[in-house]
Amino acid sequence: MSERVPGGAPPKGTGGEILMVAAAAIPLAVTGTPVTMQPGMVQGMVDYLHFSQSFAGYIAAAELFGLMAGSVLFTFFARRMNWRIAFAVGMVIAILANLATIGAMALGRDDLFLVTRTVAGFGAGLTTTIAWAVLGLGDNPERNMGWGVAAIIAFPMLGFFLLPWIFSLGHYTAFLIAYNLSLLVCLGFVPFVTTGAEMVEEETPHGVSLLSPTGLTALVSFLAFSIGFPAAYTYMSLIGRGLGLDDVAVNSTLSFSQIFGVIGALSMAWSCRKLGYLSTALVVLGGGAAVIFAFGLPMGHTSFLALNCAFQFTWNAGIPLILGLIAVRAASSVLLRFAIPLQFIGFAAAPGFAAMLLTANGYGHVVIGSAVLALVSLGAFFPILFHKPQATEQAA
Numbered sequence: 306m307s308e309r310v311p312g313g314a315p316p317k318g319t320g321g322e323i324l325m326v327a328a329a330a331i332p333l334a335v336t337g338t339p340v341t342m343q344p345g346m347v348q349g350m351v352d353y354l355h356f357s358q359s360f361a362g363y364i365a366a367a368e369l370f371g372l373m374a375g376s377v378l379f380t381f382f383a384r385r386m387n388w389r390i391a392f393a394v395g396m397v398i399a400i401l402a403n404l405a406t407i408g409a410m411a412l413g414r415d416d417l418f419l420v421t422r423t424v425a426g427f428g429a430g431l432t433t434t435i436a437w438a439v440l441g442l443g444d445n446p447e448r449n450m451g452w453g454v455a456a457i458i459a460f461p462m463l464g465f466f467l468l469p470w471i472f473s474l475g476h477y478t479a480f481l482i483a484y485n486l487s488l489l490v491c492l493g494f495v496p497f498v499t500t501g502a503e504m505v506e507e508e509t510p511h512g513v514s515l516l517s518p519t520g521l522t523a524l525v526s527f528l529a530f531s532i533g534f535p536a537a538y539t540y541m542s543l544i545g546r547g548l549g550l551d552d553v554a555v556n557s558t559l560s561f562s563q564i565f566g567v568i569g570a571l572s573m574a575w576s577c578r579k580l581g582y583l584s585t586a587l588v589v590l591g592g593g594a595a596v597i598f599a600f601g602l603p604m605g606h607t608s609f610l611a612l613n614c615a616f617q618f619t620w621n622a623g624i625p626l627i628l629g630l631i632a633v634r635a636a637s638s639v640l641l642r643f644a645i646p647l648q649f650i651g652f653a654a655a656p657g658f659a660a661m662l663l664t665a666n667g668y669g670h671v672v673i674g675s676a677v678l679a680l681v682s683l684g685a686f687f688p689i690l691f692h693k694p695q696a697t698e699q700a701a
Contacts, residue, residue, distance in 0.1 A: 326440060328494035330453045332396065333436035334460035335487045336429040339368045340652060341461040345468045346480070353476035354410065354418075367419055368426035369653055375430025376646040383438070383642055392435045393495045396488045398428025403481045403488075410478065430649070437628070437645045438638060439498055447629030448574030454621050455570045458563055513634045519688040520640050526685035527627045527644050530590070531651025533678025534620040536659040536671065537597045544600055544668050545609055554606055562613035569622035573629065576622075582630055582690050586683060589626055593619030594679035601672040624648070627686065634692050 339346070343365050350361040375395060379386065402425035409417035440449040471479050513519045545555035569589075576585045596615045604612070632641050662670040 322444070324497050325442075325499065326449045326452055328497035329436040329439040329449075330456040332392070332432055332488075332491035332494055333440075333453050334456035335484075335491050336396065336399065336433045336436070337457050337460070338464075338484060338487075339365070339372050339426050339429055340649075341457060342464050342468075343369075345465060349468075349472060349477045349480055353472065356415075360415070364419055364422050366653075368422040369649070371423040371426025371428075372430035372433065373646060373649045373653065375427040375432075376434040376649050378427075379431055379434040379438075380642050380646050383638070387500050388435050388439070389495060389498045389500045392432055392498050393492060395428045395431030395433075395435070396492055398431070399425045400428075400485050400488050402428060403485050407478055407481055434642075434645050435498070438642055441628060441632035441638070441641045442499065445574055446632035447577045447625045450625035450629050450632075451570040451573045453570075454624050455567045458566045458570070458621065462560075462563060512637070513631075513640060513689055513692055514637075515640050515643055519692055520635070522685045522687075523627075523631050523634075523640065523689040524644055524647060526682045526689075527631070528647040528651060529678045529685060530623055530627060530682035531648045532655050532658055533597070533675045533682060534593065534616075534623070535652055535655035536662075536678070537600065537616070537675035538620075539656050539659040540663070540668050540671055541600075541613070544672075547667060548604060548606075548609060550606055550609065558606070558610045558613050562610070562617045564617075565614040566617035566621035569618035569620070570625055573622050573625040577626065577629065582626075585622075585626060586686055586690060589619050589622045590679055590683035590686065593623060594676045594683065597672050597679055598676040599672075601669045623682075627682075630686075630689060634689050 334341075347358075347361045347365050350356045350364060351358055354361075356364070379391065402421045406418060406421040406425065409415075409421055437450070437453065440446065440453045442449075467483075468480070471483050473479075475482070513523065515521075541559065542552075542555050545558065546552070550558075573585070576588075593616070596612055596619060599612055600616075628641065628644060631644050635641055658674070659671050662674045664670055
């Protein structure tokens with residue numbers, strides 16, 4: 306299958322592909338900062354820039370909007386882009402915007418601060434989306450994307466550990482400098498990223514196309530997944546507190562369970578190959594729905610911990626599962642490119658969806674609604690799951 310490898314990319318099945326996966330996964334983790342490090346960024350704006358909580362939240366939303374805009378730009382214009390150049394340009398934009406933010410802070414210009422954070426999000430979104438697309442190019446996209454998800458989890462774990470020390474060095478300015486240093490390191494991976502020119506023009510006969518019913522339901526599956534799981538996570542700390550757990554127990558639970566997210570992401574390549582996509586989907590998506598629903602039941606600390614471990618496992622396993630199968634079954638990279646931004650749309654929509662379901666009686670409707678979306682994701686996943694390329698080819 307080496308003929309499908311885009312211009313500038315190393316042949317599949319070689320050490321070169323491993324290098325390309327690393328070159329995408331590491332920058333993916335760093336440019337995901339507006340999402341994964343958002344609580345720390347909001348805290349820093351409130352504590353050190355003396356923004357109100359609402360204004361800091363507005364800034365975070367603007368940066369996430371910029372990230373979605375960068376993602377959408379790549380989705381529609383990938384055919385006209387040199388992926389390698391755009392990959393680097395996205396990081397350079399984020400670096401320059403971070404420097405401009407420092408200038409806005411020095412001038413005391415909150416309006417300029419808002420603009421620079423939106424631009425920083427745009428640059429990060431462009432690079433992030435290209436990185437996801439690159440991870441879908443190899444012989445084993447489930448494995449590649451699993452490494453990407455693992456990197457996304459690992460980076461904020463380290464980031465939150467270092468954040469108090471970083472803030473102590475120079476408050477929010479120190480955070481932006483640390484972010485820029487991480488981006489500068491990632492620029493060293495640019496030569497190992499594909500140009501993408503040949504890939505986007507090529508189509509695989511009898512694969513799933515974007516506008517086919519199978520392609521559209523695959524997109525619905527990933528969108529429902531990308532809203533349902535984050536929506537359940539929105540109030541996870543408060544769910545734990547509502548069960549009578551103190552903040553130390555809740556925070557330690559949420560931190561420890563991240564390990565199972567890494568395990569879930571990295572297990573997908575083995576699971577899909579050994580157990581098959583159907584069994585894996587039933588466990589990850591169907592089991593994930595059951596886990597989410599269980600958060601509405603009375604429980605103690607041990608059960609809350611176990612459910613969070615299972616939740617992180619299924620959530621982070623579902624991303625490489627769905628995107629990986631889309632990459633395998635798609636007629637071209639177009640379907641995958643349209644699927645990737647749905648993750649960011651889901652992240653943006655999830656808190657509002659959860660808040661809409663919240664009632665004075667607690668979080669019961671939130672977990673039910675989130676569990677239903679997980680089941681919708683499973684149901685919409687079946688068409689691409691059962692797509693039979695060989696049967697289509699014989700019928701033709």
